[in-house]
Amino acid sequence: MTKNADQLVEGIRRLLAKYSLPGIINQIGPVFHMMFTQESKVEDFAAFTKRDAAKYSEFSGKMLEEGVLVEETLAAVDRVLAHL
Incomplete structure (x- = not known):
């Protein structure tokens, strides 16, 4: 990690x-x-x-719109759990 x-x-x-x-x-x-x-x-x-907390808030919101940390991670977990 x-x-x-x-x-x-x-x-x-x-x-x-x-x-x-x-x-x-x-x-x-x-x-x-x-x-x-x-x-x-x-x-x-x-x-x-x-x-600049406002810039970070905008950045993190746009990262979520990109699916980072949510959709890709859950898709990977789904693939891995399917093999267990």
Whole structure:
């Protein structure tokens, strides 16, 4: 899981740079959180409150419209469970 998360995080970082969007990703092992922010690091609540929550809300809504984390995941679970 950590290896997959590492690949995903690095890919997202490259895409943020590609589109010149200010953001960072905090990661511990397989768990990560992306924030749209001008901060160079977010390690406390004061820095966290400087994120662009509206942009993240728009981003997450559009990701759901794309079916990410829902339809593809459920389809994979369905395929796997069918073989058990």
